[in-house]
Amino acid sequence: MAFIRCLYEAGMVGEMWKTIQDMVKSTCVIGPSELSEIVKILGRAKMVNKALSIFYQIKIRKCKPTATTYNSMILMLMQEGHHEKIHELYNEMCNEGNCFPDTITYTGLISAFGKLGRDDSAIRLFNEMKDNGLQPTEKIYTTLLAIYFKLGRVEEALGLVQEMKMKRCALTVYTYTELIKGLGRARRIDDAYSTFMNMLKEGCRPDVVLMNNLINILGKAGRLGDALKLFNEMESLQCTPNVVTYNTVIKVLFESKAPASEASAWFEKMKANGVVPSSFTYSILIDGYCKSNRVEKALLLLEEMDEKGFPPCPAAYCSLINSLGKAKRYEAANELFQELKENCGRSSARVYAVMIKHFGKCGRLSEAVDLFNEMKKLGCTPDVYAFNALMSGMVRVGMVDEAYSLLRTMEESGCTPDLNSHNIILNGLARTGGPKLAIEMFTKMQHSKIKPDAVSYNTFLGCLSRAGMFEEAARLMKEMNAKGFEYDQISYSSILEAVGKVDEVRNPTTL
Template structure:
């Protein structure tokens, strides 16, 4: 190797023209790097003008940028800095980090600059690199740089802290954002309202609503940092999602007392809270107040208002507000129109729902899959022919809208309710062919319909298919299968399913408990059913009126009137008040026992509590009277 090197030097030395060429190349490189003299620059008219305007203005030399792009970062680029006489300062570092070069070049240059004598990175250079690393998606290197910045001696301002929190939040590094926030807050800078808002908004995005309140209290205790509109908006929204509605309302009042003006978003959030509480008039008053204060309602405000009025059954009022919104020039979006179509469908106003659908084009709204789902559901609920629902399904596909699993679920449920089980089964097969995951709701509809038709084996096959394809099932599907096993006398299998769902971590809901209790009562196991009712309460599952009526019905038929009346009395003393079914069950029990005076008193009580007598009420009494007459006639013989 040494011999070869020596030989090479000899060869070069014997070629004078080649040596001259190498020297010439070196001179060209130096000339390329050389910064023009001040005299040369000032002789140019443009440069003379710029120099007079601002002598401190200095752009990064284009030749250095070319060197970085060609040679990356290394000895050549370092030499370029020296030859071009570029001083390494904060401005130079920031300018280099702006260049469109590979991220590794920027990282190496940043580290090299940090080791230079008489130079230390400040918050501006750190933030420039952090921004580059964020754009490049180098999360690990970005976090390391943030840590170096915090551990270093450079000052960090509130704006920098806010930006760091936002960047970490975007990278889904919630805990690290909180950690950095408290580190910097403790020793580097005092956060401003904007800084607190950054971390509060991040917490909101991640669903940490409790922590939002904690930060709000810290913010108020700072003494020099006061909540602004953004803070209140986040807090009111957080309290609404936590179900702490009174706290949200108090904050709204506090905000106005502090002279801050609520935004449309805050008004919208509070409207939703009032509707959730059933305070419809209060919501309408707030909407009026919003307009009086000069805060223009947005499409989101109108959506919340129309949705709330629809749930309260005030459909005409909701539609009137929708029409006024259009007159005022507020453009609806597809979500709002879907809500209006939905409330028409639920109110049985199918013609209005279809009319609005046809108007969507003129309103510059394109129907989406939710729109079609809503229309198809409205068709089934209004008892329209099933063929119409099928034609809308075809229309959906023709218009390039992709059906969702919910589309199929609505169709399957609708066809089941109209006794078109075979069509529903075909759609279930189509779902599978299209690659949709098993939909428990669709299976639930089919299993229930097959069970009602006493096709228990077919229902069980579908249930087993769902378990095999899905690995488990929902509590509602289990409840339906348990109910039908109970109805066909297969109580052991019903009990086994009930225990199975608990083992699989699928906690039985009120429907599952009711299904098993109903099966037990049907099998004459009244005491076991009553025990299950108590177990249900102990396990934290709140019984509904049906739970009590199932046990009441069992006792009324086999346990005698006294036990039935005891349960009925307990119901009246509890939070769950008897309904018409409860009264009719007891009336039938008393009548069959010949206790007509007690039955007459109960009928008066029933009427005074707002329950009208129906066919079941009269038939229970007439049936009992007929049986007693038969007994008397037989006895007289």
């Protein structure tokens, strides 16, 4: 064992592995503690499969593992992200008969199930642990807290916090972070902020991750002043803002519709304070400038991003391509799209969708179809946005049957249509397919999981009024009122125009 440790510390992992194998093959007695140490050393050397191999060899031929040995294996697998294997080990451990899980075992298992998204299993193990008379650690409570909030079980999450206090299990900064994040997700903004204030009173010092989360929660809730005030308090809390903090503030400024110059000033402040912008910083700024109709400024930032040596960011390109398309600068948008493909070898499904949408809008449907086929050929699976973009382009040029066929292809390929998908087809049928097909489509929507929205109702209302089906239109208007949907100007115009035409037919001499 001394020699194995020496070889590991010298970085001679090949010799170390050979020595471990020699040791296993020899008549040397290996106890559970030695097995635990071998597992830990192999884990630190990132030799997970070899650790598993040795564990089973020694288990069969040399010694019976103890809970400590199993824990060493579980912790090693946790650190290397082999979460699925952990449950197998737990079952083996329980079947040993004389080897029982302890707090360390449950910590590893609950954490692994949390990361795998197997929430029910994590909760079951948490309850099993308590039934076995073991006291959960603050780490276990924190994991369960995050799970309960994720499942929307807010009161049970808050009950866990009370249980921690009752059991005198201290709330750590990580526990407070999950608590504040969960309350923010549940839109209990005041509770999230008061939790932060209580934490300070109890003497728990926040870290930068907690502060970033709280700034984000306040900003998204429209409390920009409180978010910026919190940033200014970070220094007094001995918590240094990092690149994520500045990114969060800049994003919040754009979301709050603050002047773009304020976001720009924070970008300069960030650099002046020695915080190096990340690729995500540039992406936030480019997207924000695009949404503020400052496309030229966004293009300059894209150049700066390239000069700084950042890899091409599809999200930034997507924002710019979309803005150029909206401005009807289709060639400029296409140039950026081609540039992204050259730099990355391919593009993301979302960027393809944006480009397909704008080709459809400017009547270049054949190029939109080519792009759609190209993304499939390159192994970039079309998502719902790409399908919608192409269907919208088809409807725009009157190819409603082709669009309807694409909707069925979409469903068959495993891509679930959204409300927008159905509204695109409904719009096409309402304008060119006559009322019968539109009625069928609208009825189908009413009886599906995706219910019609205000756009669906207004589209259908326009169809009925243009077809002179005023009684049906009147019933639909009552239904819209009952559901709280408002009529748009297009619907009103359609109804008035249709009524006017009927009057002209009935009274041809009327001026």
